[in-house]
Amino acid sequence: MKSEKIGLVLLFSAVVLSYSVYGQDIKKDTILIRDLSGPNSVSQQMKQDNTSKGLFYIGAGLDSLDQAKKRFYNKTGFIMNADYNSQIMGATKAIGDNVSASGVLRIYGKYNLVGRGTPNEGGLVFKVENRHKYTDLPLREWGPEGVGYIGLVQSVYNDDGWRVGNLYWRQTFAKANIIAYAGFVDVTDWADIFAMASPWSSFNNLSFATGTNTFGGLYPDGSLGFMVSAWLTENIYVIGGLIDVNGSATEFYKGFDTFFTKFETLKTFEVGFTTNSQMPILQNLHVTFWQVDESAKTPKGWGVAGSMSWEVGHKLFPFLRGGWANDGGSLFTASVSTGIGYNITGSNVFGLGLNWNQPNKNIFGPGLKDQYLSEIFYKLQVTHHFEFTPNIQFILNPALNTNDNFTTIFGARARINI
Structure with a gap:
């Protein structure tokens, strides 16, 4: 507990010191930062919130709030969004309940305190959730428990309750060509980045x-x-990260103890290539390596893991992705996904994916069949602040279902943000 208190005091002191020195800086954002974070990250989610356009216009109330938040950000460097996400799924064949549904409330934003509008910009990034x-x-x-599928048909809708997914300092260096995070982070924000990897607005199944x-x-x-993350040239980048594998978003503050006393970590390193200087995840080739220490x-x-994804003609987005694991607690030993997206930079997005995977026998035992699945979704931006996504998954050989070789999962996801 002593180390936890010391860590919190150090984090708070850094924020106060930074604000006292740089708090009067009210410059607007003018520096191009080639963001290498995935669509799950706070920065990418807020970009999507700001640029989406709905099929219907329902009044100026929330739009006025958007403009007020932008003006406040320009003056202070602080901006915050919130959303509520709901999802329901039903399976034609199951080993348990045929239907499941969950919801998530998220509050997320950033507070740029240092050098706003300069190549050396720094600030806090935060995301607080209630998952139920x-x-x-x-x-x-x-x-796994209801459908009998080894894997996650939806990866973020659990029953954690209140949790802190992000609370870290983000700093740019070297003409904004280097970006660093330090604090309570989410490894999926940077590891094996992919434009259609968000379970909030894209594919549901973690296989994609x-x-x-x-x-x-x-x-x-x-x-x-x-x-x-660092740009080595105009087209080549590297990303490296390290996290505490004993961390928990529901009790994030305990990480100060487990990180420094046990030091059992997950390390990732990625090297990638892109021809798109402003949105590098749209034309992207990369290889990601990871290693995890033994822990409880x-x-x-x-x-x-490797990935090839390339936007063609500003509409089509084919991809081929795969991964292989030598244990480490992974659900799959090997997995390959391919598919296509359509209009992924627009407000309405179509996605089709196919996957083959081999369950990890060290966890689930030998003799299990390979699993095959397909997912189709269509994200409909109904209004600027509301989206609706029907989706369907076809699963062949759900490995934990010994009675049925095939099941179909029908789903619907809704999101409202302010």
Whole structure:
């Protein structure tokens, strides 16, 4: 407990000191920062919130609030958004409940305190959530326990209650070509980045997200650690990060104790290539390596993931992604995903994905069949502040269902943000 208190005092002192020195800086954002974070990150989510355009206009009330928040940000460097997310899924064949539903309230934003509008910009990034279930099983647990599918049909809708997913300092260096995070971070914000990896607005199944379910899904967010990304040339970048595998977003402050006393960590390193200087995840090739130490939560292990995704003609977005793991507590030993997106930079997005995977026999035992799945979704931006996403998943050989070889999952997701 002593180390936790010391860590919190140091974090608070850094914020106060930074504000006292730089708090009067009210410059607007004028520096191009080539962001290498994925669509889950606070910065990317806020960009999406600001640029989406709905099919219907329902009045100027929330639009006026948007403009007021922008004016306040220009004066102070502080901006905050909030959203509420709901999801329901039902399976035609199951080993438990056929239906599951969950909801998530999120409050997220940033407070730029240092050098706003300069190449050396720094500030706090935060995200606080309340994740809760509507049914007996939340969606994250429903895949294995309800459907009998080894994997996560939805990775973020659990029953954690209140949690802190992000609370870190973000700093740019070297003409904004280097970005560093330090604090309570989420490894999926930077590892194996992919434009359609967000379970809030894109594919639901984790097989189409970080590591194609060969790593990332079982490692904590809101965990103490750091990340550094750097542009080596105009087209080549590297990203490295380290987090505490014993961290917990529901008790994030305990990370000061587990990180420094146990030092059991997950390390990631990625090297990538892009031709798009402003939105690098739209034309992207990369390879990601990871290694995890043995802990009470995970066995030691390592693995590699690769991704090729390339926007064609400002509309089509084909992708091919895969991963392989040597244990480390991964759900899959091997996994390959391919598919296509349409209009992914627009407000209405279509996605189709196919996946093959091999469950990890060290966790689930030998003799399990390979699993195959497909997911289709269509995100409809109804208004600027409301989106609705029907989706469907087809699963062949759900490994934990010994009675049925095929199941279909129908789902609907809704999100409202302010």
